[in-house]
Amino acid sequence: xxxxxxxxxxxxxxxxxxxVFHAIMITGSLxxxxxxxxxxxxxxxxxxxxxxxxxxxxxxxxxxxxxxPTKEARKLFQEVESxxxxxxxxxxxxxxxxxxxxxxxxxxxxxxxxxxxxPAATAKFCARNPGVRIRYRPLGMDAxxxxxxxxxxxxxxxxxxxxxxxxxxxxxxxxxxVCVLPVGHRLARESVIEPAMLAGEMLVGxxxxxxxxxxxxxxxxxxxxxxxxxxxxxxxxxxxxFVRQGVGVALVDSYGLTDALMHxxxxxxxxxxxxxxxxVSHSRIEPPPSIAKAFLAQFSQIxxxxxxxxxxxxxxxx
Numbered sequence: 526x527x528x529x530x531x532x533x534x535x536x537x538x539x540x541x542x543x544x545v546f547h548a549i550m551i552t553g554s555l556x557x558x559x560x561x562x563x564x565x566x567x568x569x570x571x572x573x574x575x576x577x578x579x580x581x582x583x584x585x586x587x588x589x590x591x592x593x594p595t596k597e598a599r600k601l602f603q604e605v606e607s608x609x610x611x612x613x614x615x616x617x618x619x620x621x622x623x624x625x626x627x628x629x630x631x632x633x634x635x636x637x638x639x640x641x642x643x644p645a646a647t648a649k650f651c652a653r654n655p656g657v658r659i660r661y662r663p664l665g666m667d668a669x670x671x672x673x674x675x676x677x678x679x680x681x682x683x684x685x686x687x688x689x690x691x692x693x694x695x696x697x698x699x700x701x702x703v704c705v706l707p708v709g710h711r712l713a714r715e716s717v718i719e720p721a722m723l724a725g726e727m728l729v730g731x732x733x734x735x736x737x738x739x740x741x742x743x744x745x746x747x748x749x750x751x752x753x754x755x756x757x758x759x760x761x762x763x764x765x766x767f768v769r770q771g772v773g774v775a776l777v778d779s780y781g782l783t784d785a786l787m788h789x790x791x792x793x794x795x796x797x798x799x800x801x802x803x804x805v806s807h808s809r810i811e812p813p814p815s816i817a818k819a820f821l822a823q824f825s826q827i828x829x830x831x832x833x834x835x836x837x838x839x840x841x842x843x
Contacts, residue, residue: 538576538579538580542579543605543608544562544609545576546576546605547602548561548675549573549585550598551671555570561671580597582597583595584598612676613677628654628656628657629660630659630660630679630817632680632681632682632820633661633677634663634681634683635663635665635666635669636663636781637760638780638803639661640762640780640786641783642780642827642832646820650820654816657816659820665735666685669681669687670687670689673687673692674691679817680820681807682697682804682824684700684737684778684801684802685801685804686802687804690809692807692809693807693808694805694806696804698828698832699803700778700800700802700832700836701794702740702741702776702779703776703778703792703795704718704793704794704795705765705768705774705776705787705792706791706793707770708789708790708791710774712726712774713793717793717794717796718795720744720795726773727756728745728774729758729775730754730758731758731759737761738754744776744799761777761780761781769788780801782836782839783835783839792840
C-alpha cells in the first residue's frame with residue numbers, strides 16, 4: 526500500500542466522494558470524470574485529494590500524465606459499483622413516484638437510432654404504457670459507455686459493440702452501410718458503388734477515433750489518401766446534410782434513413798457490402814428493470830420488421 530506521507534485518516538467517505546471516485550475509475554481521467562459529472566477538473570482533483578486524505582493512502586499513480594489505479598483502488602471499485610447502482614435505483618424510484626408510479630425508462634443510443642427507430646418504438650410503447658416516462662439521450666460511443674456503466678441509463682443501443690467486462694451485449698438485428706450522393710451526381714446512375722469508384726471524390730466522413738471512421742478507413746484503405754475525409758463530421762445525419770448541399774459524397778449507416786433525411790439525395794448500396802449489427806447493452810451488475818425490457822421488446826419489433834423494409838424502399842426508389 527502506498528501511504529501518503531504526513532497524512533492521516535480523518536473519517537469515512539461520503540456519497541459525493543464515492544461518486545467522484547467511481548467516475549474517475551470509469552472514465553480513466555480527471556478531465557473526463559469532470560465532464561461526466563458536469564464539474565471542472567480542479568473540482569475533481571480537490572475531491573480526489575480529500576478522498577486520499579480520508580483513506581490515508583493513494584488511489585492512483587500518476588505516470589506520463591495518466592492515472593493508473595492502485596491495487597487498493599481496484600478493490601474499492603468492486604464495492605463502489607454496487608453502491609452506485611443502489612443510488613441510481615433510489616433516484617429512479619423517486620422519479621417514478623413523482624410520475625405517479627408509472628416508472629422511468631432511461632435509454633442512450635448512437636445518434637442514427639434517434640432519427641426514427643427509437644421515436645417509432647417510443648410512440649407504440651407509450652401508447653401501451655401511458656404512465657411511463659422515457660429519458661433518451663443520443664450519444665457518441667465515447668460518451669455512451671460511461672452513461673451505461675455509471676447506471677445513468679438502463680439500456681444502450683449502438684451501431685458497434687461496446688467492450689467492457691461489466692456489460693452484457695447482444696446482437697439484435699443488422700443494418701448496412703450505404704453510399705449517399707447528391708441528385709445528379711455522376712455515380713447516381715450506378716446501381717452499386719465500389720470503393721474504386723470513389724477515387725477523386727470529395728469524401729464526407731468520420732474521424733479514425735470513431736468506430737465508423739475506423740471501419741471505413743479499413744474499407745477504403747487500398748485507395749491510399751482517398752480514404753481521408755475532406756470534410757470530417759461526427760454522425761451520418763450530419764454527413765447527409767453536407768452531401769445534400771453538393772459538397773461531397775458519404776458512406777453512412779442505414780439506421781437513420783428516412784424519406785425526410787433522404788430528400789435531395791440518391792442512395793446506393795456498396796460492394797463489397799459492410800453489414801452493421803444493432804447492439805443492445807446493459808449492466809452486468811444491475812440488469813435493466815422489467816419496464817425497460819418491455820421497451821426493448823418494442824424496439825426489437827420495430828427494428829426487425831420495419832428497418833429492412835424502409836432501407837429497401839429508399840434504396841430502390843432512389
